[in-house]
Amino acid sequence: MTTDHTAHTGSAPAIIEACDLCKSYPATDGGAPAPVLRGVSLRVSPGEFVAVAGRSGSGKSTLLNVLASLTLPDSGTVLFDGQDITRVSEARRNRLRHSDFAVIFQAHHLMPYLTALENVLLPFMNGLAPVPAAMAEKGRSVLDRVGLSGKAASLPGALSGGEQQRVAIARALVRDARVLFADEPTGNLDTATGEAIMELLAELGRDGLTTVMVTHNPDYARRAHRTLIMRDGLMVDGLA
Structure with missing residues (x-):
């Protein structure tokens, strides 16, 4: 103590x-x-x-x-x-x-019309410009790391609450934040x-x-x- x-x-x-x-x-x-x-x-x-x-x-x-x-x-x-x-x-x-810095909250703050992978890559999306292939691959790797292998193409509505929170965590991790x-x-x-x-x-x-x-x-x-x-x-x- x-x-x-x-x-x-x-x-x-x-x-x-x-x-x-x-x-x-x-x-x-x-x-x-x-x-x-x-x-x-x-x-x-x-x-x-x-x-x-x-x-x-x-x-x-x-x-x-x-x-x-x-x-x-x-x-x-x-x-x-x-x-x-x-x-x-x-x-x-x-x-x-x-x-x-990266912050995750109780609410997942996911975009309902974006896939899990697109939500993870949201910080890097620039209008209609495609996300570089290397960054997209990193997004998939981070989804795998949080236990969402095979869920990259799923919309938030098709995911459980726990899976949605994992997407939010993956979005925080993909930027290599220090805290x-x-x-x-x-x-x-x-x-x-x-x-x-x-x-x-x-x-x-x-x-x-x-x-x-x-x-x-x-x-x-x-x-x-x-x-x-x-x-x-x-x-x-x-x-x-």
């Missing part, structure tokens, strides 16, 4: 280091802004699989969105490879989101399918993909190398 939320594995420099993150959102009744993050700090080493656990409303999804540069904090810093990405231009953050952010990736799945997705994420972690996962499920959190616990916008506990 540890309360050092910047702890990390090994001696490698952190790939992500957040310090004293604060974030509030406007109150729906026009009152004072509601604090969601209240001084959160953490450190993630290259190749580490970190789970951030906590109840709904604890601030864990907001934390992930800040780490993934989907939203900016009100104060505090997020270093990626030593650079404070809260201070760079929106164009630079956009490049990060399309190259170094995978997963926000409740099993939230809409039944127990057996959720276990299969968690095993896939654990396997990716064993292969060295840096992963930060948000979950409310303590059993899933234990599959990570390290678990951090959030409550009311604070890191309150950690398991080494």
Whole structure:
């Protein structure tokens, strides 16, 4: 048991280091802004699989969105490879989101009129221009890696919920992102399918993909190398 939320594995420099993150959102009744993050700090080493656990409303999804540069904090810093990405231009953050970072959510966000392979290759599709053959082959290889061999030509409507989530994971992997952010990736799945997705994420972690996962499920959190616990916008506990 540890309360050092910047702890990390090994001696490698952190790939992500957040310090004293604060974030509030406007109150729906026009009152004072509601604090969601209240001084959160953490450190993630290259190749580490970190789970951030906590109840709904604890601030864990907001934390992930800040780490993934989907939203900016009100104060505090997020270093990626030593650079404070809260201070760079929106164009630079956009490049990060399309190259170094990949995010998967509860919802699969698949295009219903595109095949599984086309959904995986969506980041590389440019209008009507064909995707280069080498990239298409890489897409098929990544689909194979996530257990969807033979499903490349299937539309999302012909796939199960678990298969659709695997397509979303494949889409994240095909870009060779350095950090995978997963926000409740099993939230809409039944127990057996959720276990299969968690095993896939654990396997990716064993292969060295840096992963930060948000979950409310303590059993899933234990599959990570390290678990951090959030409550009311604070890191309150950690398991080494």
